[in-house]
Amino acid sequence: MITCAELENLRSSWKGEVCIFGAGQIGKGTAYEVIKTAGFHVDFYCDNYVPTGTYVKDDLIVKDIQYLYEHKDDILVFLCVSAQYQKQILEQLGNHNIKDIVILDASDCYISQIMEEVDKADDETKKRWHAFYDDVEFLSKVFKKQMGYDLNIENPKTYHEKLQWLKLYDRNPAYTQMVDKYAVKKYIEEKVGKEYVVPTLGVYDTFDDIEFEKLPEQFVLKCTHDSGSIVKCRDKNCFDKEKAREILERRLHINYYWSGREWSYKNVKPRIIAEKYLEDDIDEELRDYKFFMFNGEMKCMFIVTDRNKGFEETRYDFYDEEFNHLNLTCLHPNATVPPHKPKKYEEMCELAQKLSKDIPHVRVDFYEVNGQVYFGEMTFYHDSGWVHFEPHKWDRIFGDWIDLDIRKENLSDKILGV
Numbered sequence: 001m002i003t004c005a006e007l008e009n010l011r012s013s014w015k016g017e018v019c020i021f022g023a024g025q026i027g028k029g030t031a032y033e034v035i036k037t038a039g040f041h042v043d044f045y046c047d048n049y050v051p052t053g054t055y056v057k058d059d060l061i062v063k064d065i066q067y068l069y070e071h072k073d074d075i076l077v078f079l080c081v082s083a084q085y086q087k088q089i090l091e092q093l094g095n096h097n098i099k100d101i102v103i104l105d106a107s108d109c110y111i112s113q114i115m116e117e118v119d120k121a122d123d124e125t126k127k128r129w130h131a132f133y134d135d136v137e138f139l140s141k142v143f144k145k146q147m148g149y150d151l152n153i154e155n156p157k158t159y160h161e162k163l164q165w166l167k168l169y170d171r172n173p174a175y176t177q178m179v180d181k182y183a184v185k186k187y188i189e190e191k192v193g194k195e196y197v198v199p200t201l202g203v204y205d206t207f208d209d210i211e212f213e214k215l216p217e218q219f220v221l222k223c224t225h226d227s228g229s230i231v232k233c234r235d236k237n238c239f240d241k242e243k244a245r246e247i248l249e250r251r252l253h254i255n256y257y258w259s260g261r262e263w264s265y266k267n268v269k270p271r272i273i274a275e276k277y278l279e280d281d282i283d284e285e286l287r288d289y290k291f292f293m294f295n296g297e298m299k300c301m302f303i304v305t306d307r308n309k310g311f312e313e314t315r316y317d318f319y320d321e322e323f324n325h326l327n328l329t330c331l332h333p334n335a336t337v338p339p340h341k342p343k344k345y346e347e348m349c350e351l352a353q354k355l356s357k358d359i360p361h362v363r364v365d366f367y368e369v370n371g372q373v374y375f376g377e378m379t380f381y382h383d384s385g386w387v388h389f390e391p392h393k394w395d396r397i398f399g400d401w402i403d404l405d406i407r408k409e410n411l412s413d414k415i416l417g418v
Contacts, residue, residue: 002102002110004117004125007038010102014040016074019063021089023047027080028057030111031104035078037129046077048089072098079103109250115258135261139164142260146386159398162361163385166402167261170360175264178362178378181224182273188375192351196375198367201274206252207245210272212236218277223248225268226256227379232277248272260384278369287339288376289348290365293356294401298349300326303339321349329390331383342368351375361402 020027020035023045035042044063045056054062068075077098081089083105093101104110111132118129126133131141136153143151147160156162177183185197201219204210210221217236221244223229229251231244257266278286288304302318315335318326323341342348351373352364365376389395 002104002113004114004121004129007034007102007114010076011039014076016076017043017071018076018078019044019046019068020060020078020080021046021068021093022080023050023054023056023062024081026082026105027078031078031080032057033131034104034111034114037131039128040076048092068098069096072096072100076100076102079105081105109254112254112256112258116255135168139167139261143386147388156404157399158395159389159402160385160395162399162402162404163381165404166360167263167381167385171263172359175380176267179264179380180268181222181377182271183224183268184375184378188355192354192375196351196373198278198374199276201276203274204272207249207272210274212241215274216277218279220275220277221248222273222275223251224271224273225265226251226254226270227265234277260381260386262381262384264380278367278374280369282370286367286369287342288365289342289345289368290363290376290379291348291352292361292363292382292398292401293352293359294361295359295403296353296357298352299398299401300328302330303342305335305339327391328394331387343371344368344373347373360404 018035018040020032020042022031024047027045027047032042042058042060044067045060046065046068047062048065050056050062052062052064056062068077075098077093077100079086079089079093079101086103086105090101114129115133118125118133131137140151140153143160143164151164152161153165153168156165177187182200182203185200188194188197201215202210203224215233215236217233219233219236221231221233229248231247233239233244252270252272254270255266256268257263280286285305285308288307289301290304291298291301293299298321300318300320302316305315305317307314314332316330316332317334317338318328318330320326323345325338348366348368351366355364355375355378356362361380363379363382365379367374367376389398
């Protein structure tokens with residue numbers, strides 16, 4: 001994983017050409033911006049599938065890969081492809097004795113590492129990395145790219161604009177506990193009761209601390225400080241420890257805050273937690289029930305189904321507070337057969353109200369397992385605030401549900417003067 005210091009040293013010492021291998025979204029997106037911000041002059045692109053001569057970015061073209069092979073000693077290669085293609089391309093480049101290679105993939109690992117260093121660096125370094133380091137500038141650029149319209153941070157109207165505003169200005173220290181996968185358990189116990197907490201089997205600072213011999217035949221591992229890093233063990237006899245190590249150790253080195261400036265994650269201690277494996281005898285899968293709460297009031301929720309089939313097959317179905325199916329999609333289409341209403345729906349609504357009291361907006365997630373409700377997580381910025389609603393009108397409808405007036409009154413004019 002490349003660091004800021006390594007990039008800066010490489011930039012000052014490298015005298016040859018610079019090539020970006022990968023003319024897709026990664027190579028012409030964030031990775032390109034990182035390379036330019038670090039001070040490198042990019043000379044050309046290479047790609048196994050994009051035709052030679054194709055213009056990619058800022059008048060840069062794809063050169064014939066033979067040019068790279070023939071001038072390998074004078075070319076620095078930034079490999080900017082997704083993880084699934086890296087091994088193949090590294091072997092390809094290695095077969096032609098290309099050794100000067102820096103990997104910048106689609107993950108947020110290297111961005112987090114670089115920004116952690118910049119955050120501790122001098123003013124000159126911060127200025128050089130301003131486009132990535134400054135929260136408002138970074139969010140504005142990503143927002144425009146993802147949402148297709150300019151971010152109005154001074155007078156936000158839409159749901160996704162207001163989520164960016166909350167990232168910047170609603171920085172309640174209590175949120176850190178609420179998003180910490182381990183620390184939140186105490187919060188849930190105090191607010192609604194221990195019976196709603198998924199049993200903890202262990203919490204560890206490193207992967208090597210995990211005492212697998214003490215874990216049951218089925219369990220779940222996840223990082224406490226981010227979103228999405230989860231490893232399930234359905235059968236201990238065929239559990240791939242090394243793959244689990246690769247996933248979790250990589251995530252332990254990421255400050256999740258930097259990828260989307262979701263402030264609540266910034267100060268969470270990175271750890272690994274082992275939990276009881278949940279399995280429902282009624283449904284073939286463990287469904288997520290996610291409630292959108294606004295100052296303690298539930299306005300809508302959605303159910304996640306078919307997640308065990310993979311990302312492409314996952315389905316979202318949205319409902320209003322009366323459990324009427326809504327004409328609304330976000331990231332995933334509706335299920336072919338709408339999921340049934342959970343038996344403990346009203347109980348979930350009551351729990352979500354208690355947990356979200358006095359919070360302008362938070363998503364509260366639950367599971368229902370054999371008639372028992374379990375708390376899942378609290379999410380303050382749904383999909384980081386830049387995933388489209390369809391139809392688009394819901395962006396404004398959700399936005400109207402977030403009342404920022406009280407929060408704005410508590411902020412000084414200096415903070416509001418973005």
